Amino acid sequence: MDDVQIAHIAEAVIREIAASGTRPGADVVPPGSSSGRPEEAFRAPLQGDRDRPLSPPWDGQAETPAVPSSGLSSRAKGYPPTPSPVGPLSRSVPPEPVCPAAVPGKAVGLAVDLPDPAAPEFRCKPRVADPVHPEGLQALIASTTARIGVGRSGPRYGTKPLLLFQADHATTQDALFREVDRRLLDELGLFTVQTRITGGKQEYLLRPDLGRRLNEEAGQIVGERCPKGRNIQVVAGDGLSAAAIEANLPKVLPVLEQGARSAGLTFGTPFFVKYCRVGVMNDIGTLLEPDVLVLLIGERPGLGRADSMSAYLAYRPKAGDTDADRDMICNIFERGGINPLEAGAFVIQLAQQMLQHRVSGVGRKSG
Amino acid sequence: MLFRTRLHGKLYEFPDIRVLMGKANEEKSGDRLAGLAAQTATERIAARFVLAEVPLWLLRENPAVPYESDEVTRVIQDAVNETVYNEIRDWTLGAFREWLLADTTDGEMIRRVSGGLTAEMIAGVAKLMSNMDLIYGAAKIRVSAHCNNTMGLPGTLCSRNQPNHPTDSPEGIRAALFEGLSYGSGDSAIGINPADDSPASVARLLDMSYGVIKAWNIPTQNCILAHIATQMQCLRAGSPTGLLFQSIAGSQKGNESFGISVDLLDEAYALARKYCFPTGPSYMYFETGQGSELSADAHHGWDQVVMEARCYGLSKRYNPYQVNSVVGFIGPEYLFNAAQIQRAGLEDHFMGKLTGVPMGCDACYTNHVSADQNSIENLAVMLSAAGCNYFMGVPMGDDSMLAYQSTSYHDTATLRQLFKLRPAPEFERWLEDLGLMKDGRLTEKAGDPSFFLRR
Structure with missing residues (x-):
């Protein structure tokens, strides 16, 4: 990557951070000020400030301003502190969450009162001690959602990246068992049918075989309400993330409908499948005989990200078909993934190819 | 073929090697989903007692999918070194486990015996090993x-x-x-x-x-x-x-x-x-x-x-x-x-x-x-x-x-x-x-x- 590209990426990040607004109370500690930045204080003992007895800063007795003094001592001993962002970045990046007790003169007992450490402006903070190219490091971090530029304590993570990882895992765990909002499905005009799962989400997780089959009632309802033999039939399913359907379906569904219309293709009546696995496409294919069946389904949640959706496409799906007979577009989500609007257009394009070549899956790739 | 044992006074019998192999596994939700897991903890161990007496030749002759209908079976069976196999064909799985772990067995010896094995024998012995057995046994075998x-x-x-x-x-x-x-x-x-x-x-x-x-x-x-x-x-x-x-x-x-x-x-x-x-x-x-x-x-x-x-x-x-x-x-x-x-x-x-x-x-x-x-x-x-x-x-x-x-x-x-x-x-x-x-x-x-x- 050359410097022009790096500068370009850095500019984009600055714009994005500026657009996200400044944290209330961000003026408590000026960015890059030499005192009261808990970042160094927090890191220094972990990095091994060998000349000083190692007592963790949060272990400080009442009345002892342990945190700021350890921060100062680490600097005085010449340990390379985390460099302050230079140039225009220093005006845009808010300071770390500040514990009021860390500000000299305000240490009255211990009061830990953090702003959200998972907020985007803290998430992307470079944590490499003494990087070769500080601005370049910023640009690298900005170029991916992967957790890079996180630095190290010996070969392990610093405390803040470690806790942020755990925080993201925790929020994903908490989000796992939610169901898709009925009102949203009503607004989109989708009726709901169910697979053969009867025992809730736990059974859904343990019995994929039942999640691949429509139940008897579903077969009847779909047969009554959906016309057969359309060029494109769209179905949505919860899969492993209700949030993914809620976030993306309202955006992608109109694109599919309009796209099909402008391509001169007939469009079946879309509906929603609860407790849905990808394999349910075979049952639906047998029932409605569409040329191309599109299943929009919530993906397994990533760490701190539950809004990622996949689109599976199959040409004339039938019993016995496998993943090798299907095509897939994954990672459909806004900000960092495949934008749902673009994904809709891509699905129509792919469907047209399938209609032309009369095949999907591995056969399409080798054909 | 007969596969049965008494354990803690109760009789456990297994209809064939396929069922026996499934029930001898450590608990896995996938085996339960497939209807292959042991019904009780004791049945699982009974299966292992029986499996430990099964000779390697029986597993060679009963691949999971028949030779005629499955190319993976053919690849594995055709690659067996028959000389090595004939040396070990009568070993029981229990004895095979002990041989792998013995102080007198080194990595080179295991690499040679590998040539005479099929996947079913390898899976069979793994079922009889504890976690530390699996660690210790694998540590002997370097494959670069x-x-x-x-x-x-x-x-x-x-x-x-x-x-x-x-x-x-x-x-x-x-x-x-x-x-x-x-x-x-x-x-x-x-x-x-x-x-x-x-x-x-x-x-x-x-x-x-x-x-x-x-x-x-x-x-x-x-x-x-x-x-x-x-x-x-x-x-x-x-x-x-x-x-x-x-x-x-x-x-x-x-x-x-x-x-x-x-x-x-x-x-x-x-x-x-x-x-x-x-x-x-x-x-x-x-x-x-x-x-x-x-x-x-x-x-x-x-x-x-x-x-x-x-x-x-x-x-x-x-x-x-x-x-x-x-x-x-x-x-x-x-x-x-x-x-x-x-x-x-x-x-x-x-x-x-x-x-x-x-x-x-x-x-x-x-x-x-x-x-x-x-x-x-x-x-x-x-x-x-x-x-x-x-x-x-x-x-x-x-x-x-x-x-x-x-x-x-x-x-x-x-x-x-x-x-x-x-x-x-x-x-x-x-x-x-x-x-x-x-x-x-x-x-x-x-x-x-x-x-x-x-x-």
């Missing part, structure tokens, strides 16, 4: 392979640099790749899972990763983990390719669900030897995982440990550079929790090494299973003790494309320092020349991806 560098040598631990990006942004992938290199990850391969597996996308990533390898003269090889047909298409069109990758299953039907066959893999192997850029002689990379056959309804009524062992038997045909189970990727319906994932990880590594393939492990889990990062850190420590060839290197273990968590760049660095292990020798020299590593430890310069912005 060379591509542009050497993996699997005693005293080494390697890392696949896996810098995935949700939309395959070359800049984003390069950024994570730099982070990994700065921690000493990348001696196994620079292995990228593409979100878009079209030929154009795969070619772009091959070019980009090869560009980094050339710019920094890295002793490693690149690999884009798309479907093998796509990689072959790119290789034929002249894309610089280090390794050819494919996920494989333990039955012909399972492989059909992946869109592959032995013929296709044979063709890929021949193509790789003709056109891949590294020195070789190993150019193939395979991934596996317990439960994939069942999920494709291609398990033929057999348990997931047996079907997994058959994958290794198939992979051996292609003299692979690296093979790993993606152990916790498949989800809770096959491996329910941390204990089941850890058990499967140890079984897979042991069975691969006993088969004679250079095994690593993707020690991983998904967010809908009851496991967390601690549980795979535990697994990685256990597998390092077992002599595992390599782990995945993912930024902080959080794969931003595949939505699962694995081991990190930091983890391999930590395990090396913890167990006094080194990178692949060629790669370690490269790290030393750059000043990122000294005497097997990371230097102050390490851990800074911006180090690689100079070229």
